[in-house]
Amino acid sequence: MEEEEEEARGLLADGPDDAGRDAPAVPGALPALCDPRRLAHRLLVLLLMCFLGFAIFAMIIRLPFRLRLNGWGTIIFSCFVCIGQVIFALGGIFNAFWLMEFGRFVFGIGGESLAVAQNTYAVSWFKGKELNLVFGLQLSMARIGSTVNMNLMGWLYSKVEASLGSAGHTTLGVTLMIGGITCILSLICALALAYLDQRAERILHKEQGKTGEVIKLTDVKDFSLPLWLIFIICVFYYVAVFPFIGLGKVFFIEKFGFSSQAASAINSVVYVISAPMSPIFGLMVDKTGKNIIWVLCAVVTTLASHMLLAFTLWNPWIAMSLLGLSYSLLACALWPMVAFVVPEHQLGTAYGFMQSIQNLGLAIISILAGMILDTRGYLFLEVFFIACVSLSLLAVVLLYLVNRARGGNLNYSARQREEMKLSHAE
Amino acid sequence: MCSCEEPRWGWGHCAPGPILLLGLLLAAPFGLLGEETRQVTLEVIPDSMGLPQNLLHIRAVGTNSTLHYVWSSLGPPAVLLVATNTPHSDLSVNWSRLLSPEPDGALMVLPKDSIQFSSALVFTRLFEFDSTNTSDVAAEPPGKPYPPYSLAEFSWNNITDSLDPATLSATFRGHPNQDPTRAFANGSLAFRVQAFSRSGRPAQPPRLLHTMDTCQLEVALVGASPRGNRSLFGLEVATLGQGPDCPSMQEQHSIDDEYAPAVFQLDQLLWGSLPSGFVQWRPVAFSQKQGGRESALPCQASPLHPTLAYPLPQSPIVRAFFGSHNNFCAFNLTFGASTGPGYWDQHYLSWSMLLGVGTPPVDALSPLVLGIMAVALGAPGFMLLAGGLFLLLGPKRYSEYQPIN
Numbered sequence: 001m002e003e004e005e006e007e008a009r010g011l012l013a014d015g016p017d018d019a020g021r022d023a024p025a026v027p028g029a030l031p032a033l034c035d036p037r038r039l040a041h042r043l044l045v046l047l048l049m050c051f052l053g054f055a056i057f058a059m060i061i062r063l064p065f066r067l068r069l070n071g072w073g074t075i076i077f078s079c080f081v082c083i084g085q086v087i088f089a090l091g092g093i094f095n096a097f098w099l100m101e102f103g104r105f106v107f108g109i110g111g112e113s114l115a116v117a118q119n120t121y122a123v124s125w126f127k128g129k130e131l132n133l134v135f136g137l138q139l140s141m142a143r144i145g146s147t148v149n150m151n152l153m154g155w156l157y158s159k160v161e162a163s164l165g166s167a168g169h170t171t172l173g174v175t176l177m178i179g180g181i182t183c184i185l186s187l188i189c190a191l192a193l194a195y196l197d198q199r200a201e202r203i204l205h206k207e208q209g210k211t212g213e214v215i216k217l218t219d220v221k222d223f224s225l226p227l228w229l230i231f232i233i234c235v236f237y238y239v240a241v242f243p244f245i246g247l248g249k250v251f252f253i254e255k256f257g258f259s260s261q262a263a264s265a266i267n268s269v270v271y272v273i274s275a276p277m278s279p280i281f282g283l284m285v286d287k288t289g290k291n292i293i294w295v296l297c298a299v300v301t302t303l304a305s306h307m308l309l310a311f312t313l314w315n316p317w318i319a320m321s322l323l324g325l326s327y328s329l330l331a332c333a334l335w336p337m338v339a340f341v342v343p344e345h346q347l348g349t350a351y352g353f354m355q356s357i358q359n360l361g362l363a364i365i366s367i368l369a370g371m372i373l374d375t376r377g378y379l380f381l382e383v384f385f386i387a388c389v390s391l392s393l394l395a396v397v398l399l400y401l402v403n404r405a406r407g408g409n410l411n412y413s414a415r416q417r418e419e420m421k422l423s424h425a426e
Numbered sequence: 427m428c429s430c431e432e433p434r435w436g437w438g439h440c441a442p443g444p445i446l447l448l449g450l451l452l453a454a455p456f457g458l459l460g461e462e463t464r465q466v467t468l469e470v471i472p473d474s475m476g477l478p479q480n481l482l483h484i485r486a487v488g489t490n491s492t493l494h495y496v497w498s499s500l501g502p503p504a505v506l507l508v509a510t511n512t513p514h515s516d517l518s519v520n521w522s523r524l525l526s527p528e529p530d531g532a533l534m535v536l537p538k539d540s541i542q543f544s545s546a547l548v549f550t551r552l553f554e555f556d557s558t559n560t561s562d563v564a565a566e567p568p569g570k571p572y573p574p575y576s577l578a579e580f581s582w583n584n585i586t587d588s589l590d591p592a593t594l595s596a597t598f599r600g601h602p603n604q605d606p607t608r609a610f611a612n613g614s615l616a617f618r619v620q621a622f623s624r625s626g627r628p629a630q631p632p633r634l635l636h637t638m639d640t641c642q643l644e645v646a647l648v649g650a651s652p653r654g655n656r657s658l659f660g661l662e663v664a665t666l667g668q669g670p671d672c673p674s675m676q677e678q679h680s681i682d683d684e685y686a687p688a689v690f691q692l693d694q695l696l697w698g699s700l701p702s703g704f705v706q707w708r709p710v711a712f713s714q715k716q717g718g719r720e721s722a723l724p725c726q727a728s729p730l731h732p733t734l735a736y737p738l739p740q741s742p743i744v745r746a747f748f749g750s751h752n753n754f755c756a757f758n759l760t761f762g763a764s765t766g767p768g769y770w771d772q773h774y775l776s777w778s779m780l781l782g783v784g785t786p787p788v789d790a791l792s793p794l795v796l797g798i799m800a801v802a803l804g805a806p807g808f809m810l811l812a813g814g815l816f817l818l819l820g821p822k823r824y825s826e827y828q829p830i831n
Contacts, residue, residue, distance in 0.1 A: 390802035
């Protein structure tokens with residue numbers, strides 16, 4: 001409570017009633033759910049943000065693209081997503097593959113930018129508070145969306161096929177159209193978020209314009225060394241997770257003798273674990289701080305997991321569970337670090353750039369991974385992924401040393417951040 | 427089959443004890459291994475009238491041992507494997523007796539008391555199954571069987587034409603004598619034999635590591651018309667047991683699939699406790715000539731079961747060397763599954779095996795993999811150490827104290 005009053009005071013600094021700094025200026029008694037300063041309201045906004053992400057990831061492909069970010073921008077991106085999904089479904093109904101590709105392209109323009117918008121919203125509302133938890137929850141919802149998609153779409157397709165009486169492009173199109181309802185959900189969330197954001201700005205006189213106003217490519221030259229190291233960690237980590245999961249099913253069938261269903265199950269355990277664990281890890285990182293140490297733990301655990309899979313015949317459930325845990329931990333600890341090293345007006349650019357190069361890395365490495373697999377086999381592929389994680393680990397170590405040497409704030413414990421905030425407020 | 431649970435650095439396997447394997451590696455110099463190369467000669471032995479009869483004798487001479495591989499297509503394709511402990515042993519052939527109905531004693535390796543190990547492999551039948559309604563990959567049999575082709579009733583080419591001294595190889599190519607359905611009108615079943623004078627690994631999948639104590643056989647079915655749309659082929663192999671029991675068949679699971687992508691297993695047939703003869707193969711066949719992951723077919727091997735001699739096509743070579751009292755053991759190999767790549771793609775099927783004496787070759791991690799691992803694990807550790815030292819001992823740039831203003 002104390003800290004919220006403090007923050008409200010800070011935000012109301014240029015209000016008309018400047019009668020002494022000690023008197024808290026509460027502009028009327030709003031119910032907790034409607035008061036932008038209160039935790040309950042922030043949770044409502046968090047809920048909307050999460051469903052925004054759920055809907056996106058339920059239909060997502062990854063395309064790098066960044067556009068202007070503000071309330072209206074988010075609504076526009078949501079519209080792109082809905083329109084893209086409709087075009088995609090129409091391509092199925094009319095049996096035109098080029099139309100489907102075009103639909104996915106439009107979807108991607110909106111979807112990826114919405115992910116950036118999500119991150120920026122999160123920082124705008126939750127910086128200095130429950131930011132790690134928020135990132136965890138967002139990731140969690142995204143993974144739930146992916147899992148729901150994987151399980152539901154097949155079932156939905158068979159139901160549509162049963163009612164229409166034929167399998168084929170029409171059935172596919174209808175299924176996709178029904179699935180696109182979640183995109184409508186995303187649009188509703190975007191509208192609600194835009195409204196709440198504007199309302200908060202009105203009530204709190206929050207300088208909304210400062211957070212992610214215009215993305216300028218020239219901002220890239222202002223990025224500090226710690227930020228570039230964070231980018232490197234991000235890219236080299238994720239290229240060792242997602243392409244591996246993509247190629248993993250046959251690995252488990254051939255090396256460990258699993259059946260097809262068991263191999264699919266173990267492949268999805270990373271997502272299944274990250275759904276509940278991401279919020280827990282987020283909370284943990286919020287309470288303890290020391291983000292770099294957590295990132296280090298996550299990367300080392302992933303390295304260990306890949307080594308177990310490559311060099312032993314131990315039950316792969318162990319290694320994949322470790323991978324799921326470390327993947328969740330990394331997301332909760334790494335993404336909020338960007339907010340600590342980048343000024344607020346460059347945050348959109350920073351997140352957009354991070355998403356972009358992450359996707360670029362994934363695209364390139366996915367192709368490379370397939371080539372390595374065909375010529376050199378799974379062991380060499382695993383060694384390649386271990387090398388990528390090792391590069392990420394190198395970047396983490398470097399980040400820790402640079403942060404330590406420069407006296408940076410990336411590795412502060414939660415208590416130290418509190419003290420910093422209090423000392424700044426005085 | 428025992429379960430493969432024990433993890434070891436490099437691989438886990440079902441062999442009877444890793445300690446035994448280690449001991450054998452240490453004891454290797456005292457056995458038939460330990461020599462660097464062998465002098466290999468290939469000879470097609472003509473009969474008493476000077477006509478070539480498809481009897482190929484491969485003689486691999488080391489410093490104090492000799493390996494004799496006698497390949498023949500008299501009757502079903504068969505190979506005689508004899509290991510002696512002298513570099514001067516040789517094969518003697520009595521043609522008139524060999525071509526008679528009672529060929530016992532027609533083949534001998536002299537001096538007889540120098541023989542350390544001898545056994546034989548006979549390829550008796552080619553099976554074909556219709557897999558259209560089978561969904562289970564490991565079903566026995568993998569589909570409705572068509573009448574098998576007996577390899578004793580095939581007619582073979584003259585191998586003198588296919589003898590290649592540069593690669594130390596020869597190819598037996600055959601087709602059925604009676605072919606009412608004209609299935610083999612444009613096709614053949616080929617047995618390509620290759621001997622080696624030193625260790626190496628061919629570029630052709632499945633890239634089995636060979637030593638100088640082994641020779642390689644590649645069985646290829648090319649161009650024959652299958653009798654169904656989704657035909658799976660199989661091969662029946664018969665062998666002689668060393669005693670009353672059959673030789674043991676093992677599956678070795680390993681972590682290393684560098685040389686055969688997505689194949690993590692090596693199958694072996696061992697005739698007795700080492701050092702003795704072995705057959706080694708990867709449980710994979712290929713449906714394209716250049717091989718590769720997209721044309722890889724799974725290969726199932728049935729367990730070895732003792733069988734009476736009379737149902738099998740008889741091999742005069744085996745009877746000539748071993749006499750007629752023998753206990754045969756047979757197993758079946760089946761290539762492919764009802765889904766995925768198959769013989770139907772290009773009417774091509776190939777499977778390779780190694781036949782040798784001593785300790786079966788074992789794949790090891792390549793130096794590239796070891797190098798990458800060393801760098802991947804060493805570099806971050808080194809960086810942490812160096813950076814930590816620098817921070818501890820280097821100039822202090824940051825003070826814990828906050829500036830007052």
